[in-house]
Amino acid sequence: MNYRTVFRLVGVLVMFIGLSMSFSLFWSLYLDEPDVDAFLTSIAICLVSGGSLVVLGWHSKAPVLHKEGMAVVGLGWLLAALFGALPFYLSGATPSFVDAYFEAMSGFTTTGSTVLEDIEALPRGVLFWRSFTHWLGGMGIVVLFVAILPYLRAGGRQLFRSEVPGPTADVLRPRISETASVLWKIYVGISAVQVVILYALGMTFFDALCHTFGTMATGGFATKNASIGYYNSVGIDLTIILFMIFAGTNFGLYFRVIRGDWKSLPRDPEWRFYIGIISFAILAITWDIWSSIYASPVDALRYASFQVVSIITTTGFATADFDVWPSFSKLVLVALMFAGGCAGSTGGGMKIIRILVLVKHAYIGTEQAIRPHMVRALKLGGVPVEDDVRNAIVVFFFISLNILLFCSLAMAAMGLDLVTAITSVIATLNNIGPGLARVGAVENFAFVPTAGKLLLSLCMVLGRLELITILVLFMPSFWKAR
Numbered sequence: 431m432n433y434r435t436v437f438r439l440v441g442v443l444v445m446f447i448g449l450s451m452s453f454s455l456f457w458s459l460y461l462d463e464p465d466v467d468a469f470l471t472s473i474a475i476c477l478v479s480g481g482s483l484v485v486l487g488w489h490s491k492a493p494v495l496h497k498e499g500m501a502v503v504g505l506g507w508l509l510a511a512l513f514g515a516l517p518f519y520l521s522g523a524t525p526s527f528v529d530a531y532f533e534a535m536s537g538f539t540t541t542g543s544t545v546l547e548d549i550e551a552l553p554r555g556v557l558f559w560r561s562f563t564h565w566l567g568g569m570g571i572v573v574l575f576v577a578i579l580p581y582l583r584a585g586g587r588q589l590f591r592s593e594v595p596g597p598t599a600d601v602l603r604p605r606i607s608e609t610a611s612v613l614w615k616i617y618v619g620i621s622a623v624q625v626v627i628l629y630a631l632g633m634t635f636f637d638a639l640c641h642t643f644g645t646m647a648t649g650g651f652a653t654k655n656a657s658i659g660y661y662n663s664v665g666i667d668l669t670i671i672l673f674m675i676f677a678g679t680n681f682g683l684y685f686r687v688i689r690g691d692w693k694s695l696p697r698d699p700e701w702r703f704y705i706g707i708i709s710f711a712i713l714a715i716t717w718d719i720w721s722s723i724y725a726s727p728v729d730a731l732r733y734a735s736f737q738v739v740s741i742i743t744t745t746g747f748a749t750a751d752f753d754v755w756p757s758f759s760k761l762v763l764v765a766l767m768f769a770g771g772c773a774g775s776t777g778g779g780m781k782i783i784r785i786l787v788l789v790k791h792a793y794i795g796t797e798q799a800i801r802p803h804m805v806r807a808l809k810l811g812g813v814p815v816e817d818d819v820r821n822a823i824v825v826f827f828f829i830s831l832n833i834l835l836f837c838s839l840a841m842a843a844m845g846l847d848l849v850t851a852i853t854s855v856i857a858t859l860n861n862i863g864p865g866l867a868r869v870g871a872v873e874n875f876a877f878v879p880t881a882g883k884l885l886l887s888l889c890m891v892l893g894r895l896e897l898i899t900i901l902v903l904f905m906p907s908f909w910k911a912r
Contacts, residue, residue, distance in 0.1 A: 431909055434487035435494060436501045441483025443506045447513050448476025453562060454517065457636070458555030465521040465553040472516035479513070497908065504903045507891050511535035514563055523556050528880050535887040537563030539894035540776060542650025542746035542863030545876045545883070549655050554636065561640035561651050567894070568647025568677070568776040569617045616684050617776075621646045624673045631665045645673045648777045650746025650863040657871075658736070659749040667732060667749060671739050678704065678743035678771030699811045700772050700783045704742075707782070711738045711766060715759045722756055734759075742766040744778035746863025753870035760866060767856050778861025778893050780830065784823045787815060791824075829897050834859060837889055844879050854878070858889040 455469040494502070514537065515530035517523075524530040529545045536543045537560055546552065552560075621642050628638035637653050644651045654660035658670060679701060686694035695701055712735050720730035733750045740747045741763050752763060770779015790808050798804055807814045834855055841851035846868070853865030854875070864871045875883065892900050902908045 431497050431501065432495075434489065435498050436487070436505065437483045438487030439494070439498075439502045440505050440509060441480045441485075441487065443502070444476055444480030444483065444509055444513055446480075447510050448473045448480060450562065450566060451476070451517060451559060454555045454559035457558045458553065461554045463553040463555050465517065465523075465555040468517050468521035469555055469559075471520055472513070475516060476513050500899050500902055501908075503895065504899045507538065507895060507900075510538050510567075511887070511891070514538060514559075517556055517559050521553060521556050523552055526880070528883050529876075532875065532883045532887050533560065534563060535890050536858075536863075537561075537649065537651060538567035539861055539890040540564050540567050540647045540649035540744070540778065541858055541861045541890045541893075542644070543858055543869070543886070543890075544651070544863075544874050545878075547874055547876055549653065557653055558636070558640060561643040561649075561653070564647040564649030564651055565621070565643035568643075568649065569614055569681075612685055613681050616681055616688075617646065620673070620676055620684075624669070627669050628666065631663060631669065633661070633666070641670070642673075644747065645670050645745065646677050646776065648674065648677045648743045648745040648771065648775070648861075650740070652747065657748040664732065667736050670747060671736055674739045674743045674745050674747075675708070677745070678739075678775045678777040680772040680774035681776075682774050697811065700786060703786050704772055704782045707766070707769060708738060708742060711742070711762055715755075715762055718756050718759045718762075723754070737763065738766065741862060742769050742777075742779075743771050743775075744860055744862045746857075748864065748871040751870065751872045753866055753872070764853065764856065764866070767853075767860050767862050770860060780827070780860070783810070784826065786810065787820060787823050788827060791820060826897060829901075830859070833889070833892065833897070837885060840885055841878075841882055844882050846878070846882070854882075854886060855889055858886040859893045861890060861893045 451469050451473050455466065455473065457463070458466045458469055511531055511534040514534035515527060518530035518533050519527050524533060524545065532543075532545050535541070542564075549557070624642045624645060625635075625638045628641060629635055633641065640651070640653050641658070643649065650657075652658060652660075658666065679695075680698070683694050683698055683701065712731070715734040715738060716727070716730045719734060720727050724730040724733065736747070736749045737752050739745075744767075752760065768780055769785060770781050771777020773781045773783045787808065787810070790810075794806055794808060797806070808820060809815065834852075837855040837859070838852045841854055842848065846854065849867040850865070850869055853867065854869045857863055857865035857869060864873075867873075868877065869875055875886070878886065888900075
């Protein structure tokens with residue numbers, strides 16, 4: 431492990447976080463909010479701290495290899511939340527630094543869980559920073575880092591692969607910095623379109639920006655206590671549903687569409703499975719809540735569609751209190767919490783492609799039990815899935831279940847009831863936001879003990895970086911010098 435290289439890159443990342451706060455500072459100054467000093471102090475702390483780390487590693491000429499790449503990404507995300515928490519704490523938005531860290535980690539990892547009880551009482555600068563952390567974390571602060579720092583060269587590939595969600599990281603251009611740049615241009619372009627549409631539908635420009643950040647990052651932080659339900663607008667609901675589906679789709683497919691391959695979306699087996707799950711879940715929940723909750727089938731379809739898409743894409747926006755829905759509907763939503771979006775999207779969860787591989791793997795295994803001598807390759811879209819990818823998916827699934835079990839037991843030991851304990855871990859580990867019971871759609875995480883907030887913060891970053899990049903940081907052998 432070359433520590434100087436890690437210090438240098440992490441230092442630049444911390445400085446970048448500080449400079450990113452300048453957009454929130456602009457809103458504070460423009461609207462004459464009381465959080466100006468909090469942002470000025472936070473920016474100064476980030477620049478001084480990050481600059482000190484850069485100085486420590488300034489003379490390092492060593493390349494960014496696999497271990498350094500994982501260390502930069504893992505530490506980078508932990509420190510992003512640490513320094514990103516400063517505006518929340520210094521402005522008085524949160525009563526403790528642990529609460530501020532939870533809120534910042536929830537923002538950067540696009541989880542959307544919150545400890546804030548009255549969102550509308552916050553200064554606009556803090557509200558903007560809260561949503562902007564989503565947007566930075568959605569496509570990935572490290573992916574942006576790679577896009578704007580071309581001198582990383584081969585090292586950028588290590589950083590990119592350690593952060594991009596999914597079992598594989600698509601390389602769309604020969605140089606990894608070009609790939610990162612392409613992904614961010616697509617991300618910015620779609621975001622700009624959504625801002626314009628939401629503004630045209632009646633949102634203020636500030637709210638349109640903040641809700642776009644939450645949608646495209648599949649994060650879920652809103653500027654109103656009632657989330658999207660505050661607007662009670664069919665047009666806004668439909669717009670956000672559509673863009674949540676966009677955000678949950680592999681961004682590599684958009685690149686192919688832009689290049690003229692219009693059939694890449696319907697041909698992709700993961701995307702077809704993704705749309706199929708969404709369609710089935712919407713119909714099932716609409717049938718369940720029609721008459722029992724909503725008298726009109728149109729209303730049932732509207733609210734079911736929004737919550738299904740919000741949960742499967744791990745966005746976490748709400749237009750209804752789904753915790754009062756029938757048990758069948760709640761169970762379907764819990765199942766969707768495990769699914770997540772497509773690989774290469776901003777969505778969290780297991781990812782649709784992993785579920786598809788596991789289903790096919792189970793089917794082939796069952797068939798081989800009947801025909802022991804049968805040899806059949808596991809294929810997706812006619813392309814064989816390599817054994818190392820399949821094995822990595824099985825390992826990921828096994829580790830996820832164990833973390834879910836351990837953390838749920840820990841939360842229950844802190845006094846949380848069974849449903850709250852389990853769904854709080856599911857909601858944070860899969861970067862969803864709301865769970866059920868005391869952490870439901872109209873509730874928050876403020877009541878969770880301090881130790882619980884720290885554990886759930888760890889769950890958030892484990893889910894965002896898909897476990898391994900964070901777990902290796904706790905292995906002594908990982909830090910040994912070469």
